[in-house]
Amino acid sequence: MAKRRKTSVPQSEVPAVRGNLLSDKALRTKEAPISYLMAVALARPELISLAAGFVDNETLPTQDAAEVFHEILSDPAAGRAALQYGTTAGYLPLRQLLLDRFCRREAVSAADLNLSVDDLIVTSGSQQLLYLISSVLVNPGDIVITARPTYFVYGGVLQVFGASVAGIDVDDEGIRADLLDRRLAELDAAGQLGRVKILYFCSYFDNPTGLTVSAARRREIMDVVTRWRQKQRFYVLEDAAYRDLAVDAAGDLPSLKTLDPRNELVILAQTFSKPLAPGLKTGYGFLPKSLIGPVLDQKGSHDFGSANLCQHFIYRMLTSGRADRHIEKLRAAYRAKRDAMLSALAEHFADLVGSGVSWTRPGGGLYVWLTLPEGIDTGFGGSLFQRCLEGGVLYVPGNCCFAEEPGVEAPRNHMRLSFGVPSVEENRLGIQRLSQAVHEELR
């Protein structure tokens, strides 16, 4: 796609336009590196893609959707309500239901967390919420602290707003609270604390590492944040996009949002793209009261409300119990795929475990993070990526998941592997091909 776009713009015209006319925001924005991967995947459909973060095609709820749309549209009043304009904040009964479900899941009352239905908004996927939050908080040069590695599409948003990214390393329990504390102290010492606006990370089955932030770590992070927030009132942006895709019985952890009893510091972002269907492009968020007005004002200028029809559909998927039954099926499907990938990794990389090869063992979500010996370059330009293309397997180079930071070199020996799209068999075969390429590379 990158290719096509470039060739379709007359080359003589680009520099003049870029130089003259485009906004600073447009000039800051680079094409996402992932476009290259998508172009490769489209051009060579025979490849097994362990790259795409799409959801499993077979599990998409066509039958449920057929029934629910029939229910809505065969009732003229309900049908018209769904086809008419909605409100900027989203369909009120859906927002009320989402609040109720959240409270039930977390075993809290809305009052415990100073939450009301007015603190929820529905967005065009959780991506739009990430954009809106950044839009109301970040001026060029402001600082956003993220996990390191991090969700790369959010890295693109930060580029749009000219944010300076401060990455904090993760361990098996998630983003490290001690390093966060140290970094905030360094920023304070450098007179930069006032520029810190957001701390962003995925709290469940992280994209790209697959790791979940442990219960203890959640509390440690909130302790650090609460302490520093007396000097600079930044927000925690908790991305819980994968929360519903737990595949192990271990059970659900309370969200960081539950550790914010005054509803003043955590934004919780969620989506229906993963647990229901990406084609709905519907997400939602719980926002601190101080941000609701500014975010709604921005959303008003974007689109004055996300597709109302999709919101009515989701409401009925939830109230009819279909959504919960569907999520159970999804979990079983992803469990089989996750197991296939992990057992294939254990089988085909066993001999390299002593030589710097390791991988995460996610309890859900879509991703495994594979680490190869230092010195191996997994990037697009490296020989391993080419070997894998020739061998018929595609992955996301780990360096795509590190935001640009001044003076920090992104490590190049990682990969993000997604088990969501390929079948069980393709997961096995994909890892086998990957292993062969890695073994050749190490020879």
Added chain:
Amino acid sequence: MAKRRKTSVPQSEVPAVRGNLLSDKALRTKEAPISYLMAVALARPELISLAAGFVDNETLPTQDAAEVFHEILSDPAAGRAALQYGTTAGYLPLRQLLLDRFCRREAVSAADLNLSVDDLIVTSGSQQLLYLISSVLVNPGDIVITARPTYFVYGGVLQVFGASVAGIDVDDEGIRADLLDRRLAELDAAGQLGRVKILYFCSYFDNPTGLTVSAARRREIMDVVTRWRQKQRFYVLEDAAYRDLAVDAAGDLPSLKTLDPRNELVILAQTFSKPLAPGLKTGYGFLPKSLIGPVLDQKGSHDFGSANLCQHFIYRMLTSGRADRHIEKLRAAYRAKRDAMLSALAEHFADLVGSGVSWTRPGGGLYVWLTLPEGIDTGFGGSLFQRCLEGGVLYVPGNCCFAEEPGVEAPRNHMRLSFGVPSVEENRLGIQRLSQAVHEELR
């Protein structure tokens, strides 16, 4: 709504947050004045609203939608494709179809206008396209030229980006080309020409005036633009949201896009909200080649593509012929409403025609622009608005439709009246109530 939002934010917290933490963009953005109207309408459903720009509820295509969703979702492959992720630019078969339909309607070939399917993008309503275009072109302090009055929601977008608005008066043929030329010359003389980025107006059945830019005026505008564009390469943003809602037989005029044979200067924005259903929140645009890359990069950071399911639905509404049949029905429904409002105006305002009262006679769309004698204040704070509330009718004060311009006072003696939502009978009754209030005010 304005009310609720304000009371839900602890007052003590607001100034500190506003002052400290929010981005410049958030600080520039004011709550849309229209929120007050929506709050009134919600609180007092017994009022006849000639204010809402919603579409006629009765005509929403529930039966067609039921059939099309059944068609898509009863075929597992088609259903999965619609429920899966799409692409940032939008569903390719839909974009191809929209290009073909555009060419047929305009009686041109795509090559005549240097257009290809890559120059089309699907957005979350045409509103998102207006936002994206402004986002890639406008830095704070840049100049956007608009008709005067203008679509007020776009005024909100311009506020977000800190644009300086230069309004050009309109006459019965639309935005005046001679005044546009003069304004550009003044800006040039003041050394400000380099800040001009966009010329924006509605070309068909304008919001708020109901006026269509005449064929001759289209050519005059393009002549002026082409001449000045040799010094400053700004773009024409042609908002054709109401084009499909023509109710007179007079026929369709060629869009300004057809006067841009090299596809380098006109952005044509369209939507399915008016001709199909607002609940789909789907619009689209034809873009100059130089803007496609930058706009897609921004859209990638917003949402990486609008709801795919809605796009698959629209594609089948179009290919099955249902959309065209539906639009014919819509036109008949709006014709009856337009006629009811115009004949009620003729009846109830006849005695005031000699005393400075006049109104537009739109050939389509949703709006009539009513002018009252100078000195009458139609604003929220004025006595006429209160009288109308008491009399049971709601309108949009004309001053909401004038962007803030330094040194320019918005006239306060206009109203935007919408005939789209009320029934034929309510249109008549609404105008009767309005007339009574105006007569009392003039007494």
